[in-house]
Amino acid sequence: MGTFLDSIPLSGIVRIRDMMYTVANPFRLDQGDISFDAPDTVKQAMIRAVEENRTHYLPTTGVPRLRQLAAEKLRVRNGIPVESDDEILITNGGTHGVYAACQALLEPGDEVIVPDPEWPPTMAMIRAAHGEPVAVPLHESDGWRWNLDELERALTPKTKAIYINSPNNPTGGLLTRSDLERIAAMARERSLWVFSDEAYEDIVFDGHHMSIASLPGMYERTIPVYTMSKTYAVTGVRVGYLAIKDPTVRARAIKVVLYTTSNVSSIAQYGAIGALEGSQDAVVKFRDELRARRDLFYEGLPEASGGIFSGAPPAAAFYAFVRIDPAWRPDSADQPSQSWGMAEHLIAQGRIGCVPGADFGPSGEGHMRFCFGRERAELSGALESMRSVLAPHHVRAR
Numbered sequence: 492m493g494t495f496l497d498s499i500p501l502s503g504i505v506r507i508r509d510m511m512y513t514v515a516n517p518f519r520l521d522q523g524d525i526s527f528d529a530p531d532t533v534k535q536a537m538i539r540a541v542e543e544n545r546t547h548y549l550p551t552t553g554v555p556r557l558r559q560l561a562a563e564k565l566r567v568r569n570g571i572p573v574e575s576d577d578e579i580l581i582t583n584g585g586t587h588g589v590y591a592a593c594q595a596l597l598e599p600g601d602e603v604i605v606p607d608p609e610w611p612p613t614m615a616m617i618r619a620a621h622g623e624p625v626a627v628p629l630h631e632s633d634g635w636r637w638n639l640d641e642l643e644r645a646l647t648p649k650t651k652a653i654y655i656n657s658p659n660n661p662t663g664g665l666l667t668r669s670d671l672e673r674i675a676a677m678a679r680e681r682s683l684w685v686f687s688d689e690a691y692e693d694i695v696f697d698g699h700h701m702s703i704a705s706l707p708g709m710y711e712r713t714i715p716v717y718t719m720s721k722t723y724a725v726t727g728v729r730v731g732y733l734a735i736k737d738p739t740v741r742a743r744a745i746k747v748v749l750y751t752t753s754n755v756s757s758i759a760q761y762g763a764i765g766a767l768e769g770s771q772d773a774v775v776k777f778r779d780e781l782r783a784r785r786d787l788f789y790e791g792l793p794e795a796s797g798g799i800f801s802g803a804p805p806a807a808a809f810y811a812f813v814r815i816d817p818a819w820r821p822d823s824a825d826q827p828s829q830s831w832g833m834a835e836h837l838i839a840q841g842r843i844g845c846v847p848g849a850d851f852g853p854s855g856e857g858h859m860r861f862c863f864g865r866e867r868a869e870l871s872g873a874l875e876s877m878r879s880v881l882a883p884h885h886v887r888a889r
Contacts, residue, residue, distance in 0.1 A: 536765025553581025635664025663805020
């Protein structure tokens with residue numbers, strides 16, 4: 492296993508973070524993090540947990556009250572027919588949830604259909620479970636959704652599961668009910684599993700989020716994975732949860748959590764209880780402000796980039812995934828990737844954090860990801876800096 496891990500790549504996002512630490516006064520549009528403070532419901536619950544000395548071992552599967560609240564949320568808000576709190580497993584964030592699900596389900600050589608572009612750790616975690624990710628492109632012209640005929644043609648006898656990430660990171664694409672119904676039909680007809688990564692479920696601007704596990708006959712073959720990180724602006728607290736109906740697969744996932752964390756931080760879990768028990772007003776407030784920040788960024792982007800960047804605002808999540816003018820070329824002739832060349836240029840010359848589209852898969856090349864979840868002043872500063880370093884470069888490129 493040790494040497495096998497040598498073949499699992501680190502996400503390029505790690506490289507970007509290292510580059511950003513060398514930059515003074517950076518604009519941190521590279522991180523998948525929003526600038527909001529956590530709601531008081533979360534903070535006060537964690538303070539109470541400390542004061543009440545809730546600092547000891549917990550059940551590996553999670554605090555019973557948190558599992559109860561998560562099960563109720565999945566039934567009421569997501570429409571998933573969870574029958575028992577025992578089907579819920581608390582994880583160390585959504586990433587840990589995806590990892591546990593992959594380890595519990597996949598066998599060596601199993602193929603998993605994944606979106607392209609897609610959050611880089613997805614493919615790494617499938618490979619870490621000795622599975623094989625099979626990329627099927629999302630289409631920008633159709634709102635960064637799959638062509639489902641292409642998806643169906645990608646299925647083989649080795650296909651074990653389809654990985655759904657809706658809303659999608661990095662594109663903000665959102666699958667429709669019709670999309671999910673057809674994917675569900677494929678899964679039922681071919682006895683496939685579905686991983687449903689719903690980290691951005693509460694950040695939808697246009698359209699509606701839907702959980703595929705809510706469709707008839709799908710919960711028993713779907714592992715839906717959630718996180719508190721994006722909804723409640725607590726990316727550093729690290730609490731996620733998943734639901735698994737199949738008792739054999741669930742027992743395996745419990746072992747993964749046991750042998751990787753023993754149990755998720757007690758203080759963090761009580762904070763999550765506060766989030767789910769308390770008012771959800773902050774969730775609506777966050778979404779409304781993110782919509783305003785999205786519009787601010789996209790309104791200023793064409794002029795600030797000298798026309799180099801283009802693309803439609805996303806339906807969901809908090810990323811601008813924009814096209815790079817094909818005429819633009821990296822400063823270095825030795826850089827074969829246009830998007831990596833753009834990232835290096837913006838970081839070195841403009842202090843602007845960003846992630847190259849190539850890091851999200853072959854279909855991501857020629858694009859850049861910017862997080863518009865930062866403060867408005869930071870977004871405006873990044874646009875102003877972009878204006879100074881891209882517009883002159885664009886003129887030279889022409």
